[in-house]
Amino acid sequence: MLRLPAVAGRFYPSDPTELASQIRRFCALEVPSSAPSPAAACLVPHAGYMYSGHVAGAVFAKLTLPSKVIVLGVRHSPRGKPAAVLSSGAWRTPLGDAPVDSALASEITRACPLLVEDSVAHESEHSLEVQIPFLQTLVRDFTFVPIALGTIHFDSLARIGQGIAQVLKAHARNVLLLTTSDLNHYEDDTTTRRKDHLAIDRLLELDPRGLYDVCANENISMCGLGPAVAMLTALRLIGTTRADLVKYATSADVSRDTRAVVGYVGMTFS
Secondary structure (H helix, E strand, O other), X not given: OEEOOOOEOOOEOOOHHHHHHHHHHHHHOOOOOOOOEOOOEEEEOOOOHHHHHHHHXXXXXXXXXXOEEEXXXXXXXXXXXXXXXXXXXXXXXXXXXXXEOHHHHHHHHHHOOOOEXXXXXXXXXXXXXXXXXXXXXXXXXXXXXXXXXXXXXXXXXXXXXXXXXXXXXXXXXXXXXXXXXXXXXXEOHHHHHHHHHHHHHHHHOOOHHHHHHHHHHOOOOOOXXXXXXXXXXXXXXXXXOOXXXXXXXEOHHHHOOOOOEXXXXXXXXX
């Protein structure tokens, strides 16, 4: 299957030269405090690049990126299965075609029986798509596995995380778990920042149950809660002990409209 771009020209530039230049500019905005290094996982946002690209770029600038990536994203649309994977084909962006890693996908689906092969859940999903141009610009050759998670129960998310942990262990940290989520949506900037930092505190503690509960109890509309819970579960099982907050922002930092904002966080886990 060739998955065609759904949000090129809207979330990011459709011109390949402009797109690559913008990504390199985002990654150079802040000079990292240390040389790029490997990580087990990262968490990046997925809004339009004009709003959240600088947060994602700050994260990617800190990482030595491997050639194999699991992209764990959101299923925003109600269409498709709630836990969907694609195991073959390629995803096209203005920068070319990014191949799906069929062998790695097979390992993941064997370890995660809850994942269902489903192109419908992926065909218009932007959260995964907007990550691919960053990888295409920053990694010479890479393959990836796209996974989209909708709203499912904690126990199911934990089981998916357990399966991903098996795969990460087998590859001895030669696979990056690239997880994407935006944080609180469409409340005022002050409220959003307060809520977001409640969620960030749980992420920094590598606490999947705590993150799930605080989002429910505090009404934090974190769209990638499912992917983040699965990620944290996997990281605890592979012995990850360090979480670093790279950058936090809201859409108001760009738009200057503080009435209804979206929060964005960039983190690494090693």
